Amino acid sequence: MIVSAPYRKLMVPVMMRRLRVDPKVLFNKIKQSQVASDQGNNDQMDKSSDSSQTDMSIDTYKGNTSDLLITYGLEMEGMSAYPIPRNIDNTDLVLDSYAFHANEDYVAIDECHKSSVAKYLEFIFCICEWTGNFVTFLDGLLQSMIVSAPYRKLMVPVMMRRLRVDPKVLFNKVKQRQVASDQGNNDQMDKSSDSSQTDMSIDTFKGNTVRNIERFALKSAKIAFHFNEKSNLLITYGLEMEGMSAYPIPRNIDNTDLVLDSYAFHANEDYVAIDECHKSSVAKYLEVCKYMALKVHQMGFKQMKCDFNYQSISEDVIQEYRNENNENHVLFRVLDKILSEITDENRNLKNSTLINNVLNEIRTNPEYDWTRDVVNQVSGNERLIRTLVDIVCENLLSVFEVKVSEINLSRALMATDVDQYIKHFRATTSDIDYDLIVKSKQDLPEKCKMYNSMEWDLKQEIPLKPSHLVIVRDTQDLWALDLDQFIQDLYDLIKSNGFLLTVFRYKFTEPELALNSLNGNKVLNNCDLETRITISNEYFLNLGQTRDISALQWYDSKCVAPSQLAYSFLGNPANKVKINIYSSGIIFHDVLVATGRIPMGQEAFVTDCAIGTEYAGRRADTGQRVMGMELGRCYATSVYSATDVFTHIPDHWSMDDAVSILSTYSTVFYGLIQMGKLKQGESILIHSAAGGVGQAALNICKHYKCDIYVTVGTDEKKEFLIKEYNIPSNRIFNSRDTLFRNQIMKLTNAKGVNVVLNSLTGDKLMASYECVANHGRFVEMGRYDMVQATKLSMFDFARNIDFISVVLDLFIPDEANTAF
Structure with missing residues (x-):
């Protein structure tokens, strides 16, 4: 390897990058090439067997494009040699050795x-x-x-x-x-060793x-x-x-929970609360009720508001509903009563006194209680309730007597259904203690009189005993209570590991809205229901108790310090404004933190939420479209952000475009331009080029007219780069193995590339590090090997290589300090 160098000097090898040896292959070749010194004299050959000559003319190969030497059972790569001065003072030469000597x-x-x-x-x-x-x-x-x-x-x-x-x-x-x-065993060994053995295999084994x-x-x-x-x-x-x-190590480890898990997004599209056949029946029923409400309005009863579309229903269909006389069709009976009793024989409206009498009868007669209608019974449908009850039963398997309490001031009780679901799940002789808290015992259906029942006056304390499961059905009677305090009172009465099941409605049907318009006290609409069930409209996504994707949870932003208590990175009061977030960008750092592959960084000292760093939305005060970055809590409905860390969005960008640019181009600009000192025409290797940062780096490197080499993980990504960025196929390598190192060294005549933008880990990081040319720069974006304290060979630093790490979440506060 030294002789091949074009120097007329005496060279000696001083360093090499890698040496691989397989002694077995080497010795076999030596034996094949062995030259016997004397074939005729066996005795002499035996005596000189230790000094037998060997034919050392073993073939070697030195690559033309890489500093690599290969022979039988041996590979040497990356050797460096230095010339020896002609005049050497031999008195300075000493033989030195290094060995470990324990103190x-x-x-x-x-x-x-x-x-x-x-x-x-x-x-x-x-x-x-x-x-x-x-x-x-x-x-x-x-x-x-x-x-x-x-x-x-x-x-x-x-x-x-x-x-x-x-x-x-x-x-x-x-x-x-x-x-x-x-000693006895030693004597036995001595005796057995002294005894003559004829079996040579036994002697060999003992030896x-x-x-x-x-x-x-x-x-x-x-x-x-x-x-x-x-x-x-x-x-x-x-x-x-x-x-x-x-x-x-945790003391109690349940190995049965060890599973091979994978992460994938599955949209929850189960918006159907009831079966299709039941759904079509309810839809048809509502259309009949809408038509009847419209007929009441058309007859001159203007108090009934009918601002909805409708379908014409024949009189035969209406007569079928009358003949059916279904006790659950309460809305139909109410509208039919109004339609038949507010007009005389000539279809003229009766006087207001008679009409008010009809309406008062509807309000007071239990037969016309709307809560018993089929629409309100949907919330107790098996498709909705049974799954929740099964979860409760799964956590109460060791409880012999299950205590259940239902607070329901309407006549649409759920006791029989819930009781049946619990019995079917447990399939045991365990007892179920079911209590009903109702408005009046007299209105209880016959099938519910078998349960313990108690009347509750809202002015008094709730007669609730500690229970494993508390079921609350929201009605207008409960609207006078403070919902937060009411829920807290229920929570205090739930046993350890118990459950609270609440049933709320968020929308009225059109016939219900029409009848609500006749309410003398207050006209109810859908906004009343939304206000009732909406505790907060401000939430953010954060890590749960464990580091796992499935442990991510939504948290109420009301628990976060308000904007007037916000501070900058220097601890000074910051002028922060509320941004309503429309889009949030997902970056790979968030995935690593959420899955526990890397710990939280220094941002853990200033925030309890380290995921979500970029956002796009509108200012709550001006409505301006803005995009910005924060240290966390950007997977949210809104965020309070300092005015110096966001900017306006160009008119020709969508908000999705904005969040795909912030962290990616910031990372590339900081790593390649500011720290990597990328120059025009330099060669660069971009790993994971089909990703967000990779595509940002491709655009910048094309602007600088760089000689680009890339790696991707799949053939689809390779085709994407060929079509979108015109990258030659011979310059696109596989990022799943280390073969790209030899391929790049071959294409660059063993020189390597000026810059490597790395995001790979393990042995692929080492292979990328070896692709850097003399005086090159290695820009590391990944965090995994850093927190794992992966060792990096110092050999290549002798070639004047710069190692640059990009930690953007640390760079943001440091730059803020510098700016201030």
């Missing part, structure tokens, strides 16, 4: 000390038994480091910064401290056993070691361990 001064422990641990200040001196197994010996040393920690938990070692082993020093110490085995015992120190010995808690360093004979980390 034995600290292990002055007497063998009679039988205590496990003797602790003096921050130092710990211990004894660990060697049994011939290096793994168990190392595990014993690790456990001793854990025992010294002041925690009453089961800890296990998970990481260490450095481990140095010199087996020769360790085995020599084992032999010195060897514990003699049973190998003896050699293995001596070679690998398969003996028993007590080895002393020293551990320093402050430096987190453990030292014993021939072994050093430094920087160990340990984590506690």
Whole structure:
């Protein structure tokens, strides 16, 4: 490799990047090429077998485009050589060697000390038994480091910064401290060894056993070691361990919960609360009621508001509903009564007194209670309720007697259905104690009189006992109560691990709106229902109790400090305005944090929500379209943002376009332009080029007329780059393996590229690092290898390479400090 260099100087190799050796392949080739010194004299050949000549003219190959040498069983790559000066002062040449020598001064422990641990200040001196197994010996040393920690938990070692082993020093110490085995066994071994053995295989086996015992120190010995808690360093004979980390193990681990999980988005499109056949029946029923309400309005009864579309219904269909006389068709009976009794024989409206009498009868007669209509019974449909009841039963399997309380001031009780669902799920002889809290016991249906019932006057305290399941059906009677306080009172009366099931309506049907317009006290509409059930319209997405996608939860933004208490990164009061968010950008950093692959950064000191960094929306005060970035809490309905961290959106951009640009181009600008000093015409390798940051880098590099190489993970992404960015197919490589390194070195004549924009991890990061040319820049965007403390070889820094890390969430507050 040196001779091939175009230099007329004496060169010596000093460094190489990689050396791979397979002795078996090399020795086999040597045996095949062996030249016998004397074929005729077998005795002489045997005597000189140790000095037999070999034909060393083994073929070698040196690549033209990469600094690589290959021969049988051996590969050398990346060798560097330096010239030797012609005039050498031989007096300065010394033969030096490096070896590990354990410091034995600290292990002055007497063998009679039988205590496990003797602790003096921050130092710990211990004894660990060697049994011939290096793994168990190392595990014993690790456990001793854990025992010294002041925690009453089961800890296990998970990481260490450095481990140095010199087996020769360790085995020599084992032999010195060897514990003699049973003398009887030794005598037996001596006898068996003295006895003549005719089976050569047995002799060979015994010989190998003896050699293995001596070679690998398969003996028993007590080895002393020293551990320093402050430096987190453990030292014993021939072994050093430094920087160990340990984590506690939960006491109760349910291995049945271990599953192979995957993450995918599935839209919840189950908007159908009832079956299709039931739905069509209800829809037809509502159309009949709408037509009848319109007929009442057309007859001159202007008090009934009918601002809706309708279909003409024949008189035969209306007569069928009359003949059916379904007790659940309450709206139909109310409208039919109004239609038949407010007019005389000539279809003229009766006087107002007679009309008011009809309306008062409808309001007071239980037969015309709208809560018993089929529309209100949809909320108790099995499709909705049974799933919720099953969840309750799953968590109460160990409870023999289930206590259920239903607060329902209407006549549409759910007791029979819920009771049946619980019995079908449990399929046992367990008891169900079901209590009903109603407005009047006299109005109870016959089928519900079997349950315990109590009357409740809203002016008094609710007669509720501690229950496993509390069911509340919202009615107009409860609207006089403070809903927050009412829910809190119910929560206080729920047993541990209990449930609260509430039934609210968010919309009236058109016939109900028409009849509500006749309400003398107040005309109700859909806004009243929305106000009733909407506790807050402001929410944000944040991490749950565990680091898992399924643990993400929506939180009420009312719990966040109001805008007047907001501060800047310097701790000064900040002028923040409310932004109603229309679009939020999802970045890969949020995915890593949410799944627990990387911890929260320094933003954890200023916010409890580290996901969601970019947004687009409108200012609540002016309505201006703006886009901006924050340290978190941008997966939300709104955010309070400082005026200096957002800007207006260009008119030709949509809000989705805006959030796809902020973090991606900020990352590329900071990494390639500001820190990477990208120059026009330079060569660059862009990993994951089909992603958001990758496409931003492609646009910028095309503007700089760079020589572009990219990697992608799938063939579809490769076709996308060819069509959208005109990247040649021979410059698009696979990011799932490390073959791209050799391909790039071949295309660049073993020079590499000027800049690498990296987002890969593990061995692919190392391969990318080796693709950087002399005086090049390696721009690291990924965070995973940083938090994992992945080691990076210092060899390539001798080629004047810059390593640049891009941590945008740390850059934002630092730039804010600089600006202030």
